[in-house]
Amino acid sequence: MRMSEGVEWALHSCLNLTWTESGEAMTAARLAAFYDLPAAYLNKQLQALARAGILTSTPGPRGGFRLARPPERISLLDVVTAIEGGVEAFRCDEVLRKGPGGREDVDYRTLCVISQSMRRAELAWRRELAGTTLADIRATVEERHPGTPESTRSWFASRRP
Numbered sequence: 001m002r003m004s005e006g007v008e009w010a011l012h013s014c015l016n017l018t019w020t021e022s023g024e025a026m027t028a029a030r031l032a033a034f035y036d037l038p039a040a041y042l043n044k045q046l047q048a049l050a051r052a053g054i055l056t057s058t059p060g061p062r063g064g065f066r067l068a069r070p071p072e073r074i075s076l077l078d079v080v081t082a083i084e085g086g087v088e089a090f091r092c093d094e095v096l097r098k099g100p101g102g103r104e105d106v107d108y109r110t111l112c113v114i115s116q117s118m119r120r121a122e123l124a125w126r127r128e129l130a131g132t133t134l135a136d137i138r139a140t141v142e143e144r145h146p147g148t149p150e151s152t153r154s155w156f157a158s159r160r161p
Contacts, residue, residue, distance in 0.1 A: 006045040007083045009037055014079060018071045018138050019149040025064030045083055052082035071138055077129035090118035
C-alpha cells in the first residue's frame, strides 16, 4: 500500500497549524511555502480536510485554514481517511472461486486465510493511526526538538501577507 504525498503534506500542515497564534488563519500558499510545495495541490488536500471537519476554511483576504477542533481530537486516521478515503487497502477478489474446487456458493472473503490475515493487518494499522492524535505528534516533536514551535511561528510571522 502506498499513500499519496498529500497525506504527508496534510499531516505536516495540520501540525504547523497547532503552533500558529490562536485564531490565526493560514492560507494554502503560506502553508505550501513552508515546505516549498505546490500551493494549488496542497489547497486540494486542505479542502479535503475542511470537508472532513478537520480544518475550517475562511474565504477572503484575511481568510485561510485553521484547525476545526483541538489537536487531541484529530487522529492520524482522520487525516489519512480525509485525503485517501475510507477504501480498504486489500481487496479480496475471491480468486479461490476460480481455482480448482472453487464454488460459487462460498464467500471466500470470509474463508480465505490470506484475506483474513490482510484484514487483521489493516485493522491493526488503522487502530494505530486512530490511537495517535495530532497532539501526540506535536508533543513528541516538541520533546525531541523544543525550538520547533517558536521557529515555525517565527517563519510564518516573517512572511505575513
